[in-house]
Amino acid sequence: MTQMKDAPWLFRTYAGHSTASASNALYRTNLAKGQTGLSVAFDLPTQTGYDSDHELARGEVGKVGVPVSHLGDMRALFDQIPLEQMNTSMTINATAPWLLSLYIAAAEEQGADISKLQGTVQNDIIKEYLSRGTYICPPKPSLRMITDVAAYTQKHLPKWNPMNVCSYHLQEAGATPEQELAFALATACAVLDDLRGKVTEADFPNMVGRISFFVNAGIRFITEMCKMRAFVDLWDEILQDRYGITDAKYRRFRYGVQVNSLGLTEQQPENNVYRILIEMLAVTLSKRARARAVQLPAWNEALGLPRPWDQQWSLRMQQILAYETDLLEYDDLFDGNPAIDRKVEALKQGARDELAQIDAMGGAVASIDYMKGRLVEANADRIARIEGKETIVVGVNRWTEAAPSPLTAGDGAIMLSDPEAEADQIARLTAWRSSRDAGAVARALEALRQACASGANVMPASIAAAKAGATTGEWGATVRAAFGQYRGPTGVSKNPSNRTEGLEPIREAVSTVSSKLGRQLSFLVGKPGLDGHSNGAEQIAARARDCGMEIHYEGIRLTPAEIVSAAADQDVHVVGLSILSGSHLPLLEDTMARMRAAGLDHIPVVVGGIIPEEDAARLRGMGVAAVYTPKDFELNRIMLDIVALVDPEPVAAE
Numbered sequence: 001m002t003q004m005k006d007a008p009w010l011f012r013t014y015a016g017h018s019t020a021s022a023s024n025a026l027y028r029t030n031l032a033k034g035q036t037g038l039s040v041a042f043d044l045p046t047q048t049g050y051d052s053d054h055e056l057a058r059g060e061v062g063k064v065g066v067p068v069s070h071l072g073d074m075r076a077l078f079d080q081i082p083l084e085q086m087n088t089s090m091t092i093n094a095t096a097p098w099l100l101s102l103y104i105a106a107a108e109e110q111g112a113d114i115s116k117l118q119g120t121v122q123n124d125i126i127k128e129y130l131s132r133g134t135y136i137c138p139p140k141p142s143l144r145m146i147t148d149v150a151a152y153t154q155k156h157l158p159k160w161n162p163m164n165v166c167s168y169h170l171q172e173a174g175a176t177p178e179q180e181l182a183f184a185l186a187t188a189c190a191v192l193d194d195l196r197g198k199v200t201e202a203d204f205p206n207m208v209g210r211i212s213f214f215v216n217a218g219i220r221f222i223t224e225m226c227k228m229r230a231f232v233d234l235w236d237e238i239l240q241d242r243y244g245i246t247d248a249k250y251r252r253f254r255y256g257v258q259v260n261s262l263g264l265t266e267q268q269p270e271n272n273v274y275r276i277l278i279e280m281l282a283v284t285l286s287k288r289a290r291a292r293a294v295q296l297p298a299w300n301e302a303l304g305l306p307r308p309w310d311q312q313w314s315l316r317m318q319q320i321l322a323y324e325t326d327l328l329e330y331d332d333l334f335d336g337n338p339a340i341d342r343k344v345e346a347l348k349q350g351a352r353d354e355l356a357q358i359d360a361m362g363g364a365v366a367s368i369d370y371m372k373g374r375l376v377e378a379n380a381d382r383i384a385r386i387e388g389k390e391t392i393v394v395g396v397n398r399w400t401e402a403a404p405s406p407l408t409a410g411d412g413a414i415m416l417s418d419p420e421a422e423a424d425q426i427a428r429l430t431a432w433r434s435s436r437d438a439g440a441v442a443r444a445l446e447a448l449r450q451a452c453a454s455g456a457n458v459m460p461a462s463i464a465a466a467k468a469g470a471t472t473g474e475w476g477a478t479v480r481a482a483f484g485q486y487r488g489p490t491g492v493s494k495n496p497s498n499r500t501e502g503l504e505p506i507r508e509a510v511s512t513v514s515s516k517l518g519r520q521l522s523f524l525v526g527k528p529g530l531d532g533h534s535n536g537a538e539q540i541a542a543r544a545r546d547c548g549m550e551i552h553y554e555g556i557r558l559t560p561a562e563i564v565s566a567a568a569d570q571d572v573h574v575v576g577l578s579i580l581s582g583s584h585l586p587l588l589e590d591t592m593a594r595m596r597a598a599g600l601d602h603i604p605v606v607v608g609g610i611i612p613e614e615d616a617a618r619l620r621g622m623g624v625a626a627v628y629t630p631k632d633f634e635l636n637r638i639m640l641d642i643v644a645l646v647d648p649e650p651v652a653a654e
Contacts, residue, residue, distance in 0.1 A: 015040070048530050128532070190363050224283070265630070270405050526576070
C-alpha cells in the first residue's frame with residue numbers, strides 16, 4: 001500500500017514596495033505563479049506608526065515595504081484579492097492592532113465573513129527591542145496590546161493567528177541557537193502569562209494553540225534542523241508543565257520560516273542560490289519539525305531590491321522540492337539517529353539554562369537589557385570568527401577570486417525603487433485627509449484614547465478609527481500620547497570587552513592620534529531615519545570602544561538634525577552613520593547640508609549600508625569621506641581607516 005503523501009507547506013514570498021497599487025500587482029502576479037499565501041512587507045513609517053509625510057519618514061516611504069497610511073491604502077493593496085479565501089501573513093509588530101484593524105475593515109468592504117479570515121500578524125514587540133527596532137511604546141503597554149489582539153481574535157477571528165513569536169531577527173542579531181530558542185520561548189511565556197487574564201480558562205488552550213512562531217534557518221543546516229526539533233520538544237514541555245495544556249493538538253509547535261538573509265553575500269552573489277536551498281532543507285527535511293510556511297529571500301537581496309523574476313526563482317526552488325522530489329512521501333528521516341538526538345538534547349539543555357536565568361530575572365520583559373547585551377556579545381563573536389577565518393564564507397574570506405557574474409551585469413540586475421513613489425503616496429494621503437469626515441475621525445481617536453486609558457481592549461476602537469478614516473500616524477500619535485515613547489537599550493557597554501586579537505596595532509594608532517589631538521579620539525555612531533537594523537552600528541561602536549576610542553552611540557531612529565546637534569555637543573572627531581533601508585541618499589544629503597550649516601564640515605562623515613556603487617559615488621560627491629557595504633566585513637580595517645581620517649598629521653607617502 002502506498003503511503004499518503006503529505007501536503008506541502010504554504011509557499012510565500014515576502015513582498016511589498018513603492019505603493020499599495022504596485023504591491024497589489026506584484027501579489028496577483030505571484031499568486032498566478034503558484035504562490036499559496038501572501039506575506040506582506042510594510043515600509044518603516046507604517047511599521048513605526050508614522051504617516052508618509054512625517055519628518056522621520058523622509059526617504060523611507062515604500063523603501064523596504066509597502067506604505068499603508070489609511071483604509072484607502074489597505075483597500076488598494078488587496079484589490080481583486082478575495083480576503084475570505086486568502087491566507088495572509090503581515091510582518092507588523094508595534095502597529096499590529098492598527099494594521100489588523102485596517103485589514104478587517106477592508107475585508108468587510110469586500111463582504112467577507114470576518115470569522116473566516118485566515119492569516120497571521122507577527123505582533124512580537126519584545127524581539128523589536130532586541131533586534132529590529134520598530135517599537136513605539138514601552139514594554140508593558142506593548143505587551144498589553146499584543147494580548148488585546150489575541151483576545152479579540154479569540155472571539156471574532158477564530159482562524160487567525162494573533163501572534164508570531166519571531167526568533168528570526170534574533171539570529172540576524174547574532175543569537176546562538178540556544179539563545180534563539182530561549183529568548184523566543186521566554187517571549188511566548190510572557191505573552192501567555194498576560195493572556196491568561198484576558199480569556200476564559202476554557203478558551204485558554206485554544207488560544208495557546210493559535211500562537212505560532214517565525215524562525216530563521218542558517219547555513220549550518222544540521223544544527224538548524226536540530227534546533228527546530230528542540231523547539232518542538234521544548235514548546236511541548238513548557239505547555240504541559242507550565243500551563244497544563246493536556247490536549248496534544250494545542251501543544252503543536254507551528255512555525256513559518258524565512259531562511260537566513262544575514263548570510264547572503266554581496267560578493268559572488270550567485271552563490272546565495274545554493275545557500276538558500278541548503279538552508280531550506282533545515283526546515284523541510286525533518287517531518288516532525290517541518291515548517292508550516294516557507295518564504296525564501298532572493299539571491300540578490302544583499303545588492304538591493306529583488307526583481308519579480310528573482311522572487312519567482314526562489315518560489316520555483318520551493319515548488320521543485322515539494323513537487324518533484326519524494327520528500328513528502330516518507331516518515332521523519334531522523335528519528336532514532338543518535339547524532340541528531342545528542343545535538344537536540346544539548347541545544348535543549350542550553351536553552352533551559354538560559355530560560356532559567358531569564359525567569360530568575362522576572363521574565364522576558366524584565367530581561368530586555370540582559371538579552372540585548374547577550375546578543376551584541378554573541379554577534380561580536382560571530383564577526384570575529386569570520387574576520388579570523390575560523391568561520392569560512394565562500395567568496396568573502398576564502399576563494400575570493402571569481403569570474404564576473406552575468407547575473408549582475410547590466411542596468412537591470414536589481415530593481416530600483418520608484419523615485420516618484422514617495423511624492424505620489426504623500427499626495428494621496430493629503431487627498432484622503434481632505435475628503436474624510438474630520439469630526440468622525442476626531443471622535444474615533446478620542447474613543448481610542450479612552451480605551452488606552454481605561455484598560456479596555458484597543459481593537460474595537462482601532463477598527464472604528466480605521467473605518468472613520470484615521471491614519472497610521474494618527475493612531476500612532478494616540479498610543480504614544482497614552483503610553484509614552486521608549487528608547488530601547490543599545491546593548492553596547494561603555495566598558496571594553498576582553499577581546500584583544502588584532503587590536504594592539506589599532507590601539508597604538510588610536511593612542512598616537514589622540515595625543516596629537518590633545519584628547520581621546522571621539523567617534524559618534526548614529527542611525528538616522530527609521531531603520532532599526534542596528535546590528536552593524538552596534539558592532540562598529542563596540543569595536544571602536546575596544547580600540548580605545550571614546551564612543552557616542554544613542555541607538556536608533558534619530559533625525560539628521562539630532563545627529564548634527566550631538567556631533568556639535570560632544571565635539572566629536574568623526575561621525576559614522578548606518579542606514580540599511582535604502583534611504584541613504586536623502587538622509588545623507590540632509591545631514592551633510594546641516595553639517596555645513598553648523599560649521600562642522602571639517603568633521604569626516606562615513607556611512608555604511610546596502611549602497612550600490614553609483615550611489616556611493618554620489619555620496620562621496622556630497623562630501624562623505626568613506627562608504628562601506630556588506631562586503632567590508634573586516635572591522636579592524638575600518639577602525640584603521642577612521643584613525644587615518646582624523647589624524648591631523650598623516651604620514652606622507654614616500
